[in-house]
Amino acid sequence: MKRTRTSKAWMQEHVNDEYVKRAQRDGYRARAAYKLLEIDDRDRLIRPGMVIVDLGSAPGSWSQVAVQRLNGQGKVIALDILDMQGIPGVEFIQGDFREDAVLSQLEKALAGRQVDLVIADMAPNISGISVMDQARAAHLIELALDFSLKWLKPGGHFLVKVFAGTGFEDIMSQMRAGFSKVHTRKPKASRDRSTETYLLGWQRVAPDDTATANESV
Template structure:
């Protein structure tokens, strides 16, 4: 298939992106790692000994960051429909995180420990139809919120990528029904023209 001018310009921007170049030099799987690093540095999400769940983890850059910060006493679970290359110290599970049987296997691996942080950088496969893509994005965020609400401990926190647009305000209200504090984060590594932001929920309402 012949590349369009748009795809060529995106590829040029991607190749020249300083975060892409930095990720390659530092052995990180994607530039998205720096989004999590910046949010974590600001909000102190990840601490030694924590149990962290990375939803939609592929290719694994957020799990790379998490496992480097939880230390040997912590645990990182990476869940995705897609396979990922192994990451030392990360427990990867391939499957659907809202499938009951899959969730049962995940809960067995927790061995009674509570989850301290659920994070989701999931984005839908883009169809090119804005209304459809936005609806699918919100739906994935809702699934991630439901998972977090089911598995977080009393002091657990939830970080999720959401695209601003139709359904954004309603989803934020859903998060506010679960968490006492919901704040918006737009890290520098997130491209300025992108509608993506991250919502961070803290202070879970029990």
């Protein structure tokens, strides 16, 4: 296939990207690793002994970071619609998170354990039809939030990628009801031109306490 100017420009930018170079040097599978590293340096989400669920995990750089920071104690369960090369310490489930059967597989892998941290970097394939793309992205965020509200232990955290226009206010208000605080994070490795940002639901409130949850951005 003949390369367009846009794809050449993308390749040029990718090759020169500081985080791409760092990822190659540091052995991470994607530059996205530096987004989680920066957020975790600031918010101290990952601690040894935790059970972590990584939604939309491929190619695996967030799982790599999670395993490193668990330092041999704890568990990472990762899920993606695409295949992912194995990472020691990570149990991987391949499947579409929108499907009930895949959710059941994930819940089975938890074997009754509650979760300390859900990290969700899912992004649907872009069709170019923005209404459709936004609806698909919003659906994945909703599902990740539902999963987190059900499975996080009180005090657990939820980090999720959201995009401008994907029902941001609606997600925000649902998160404010379920967590003590909600923070927005835009790590340096997230490109300025990208409409992505990350929401951090800080400390899941026990379901009975949701009425008294504080609000903060």
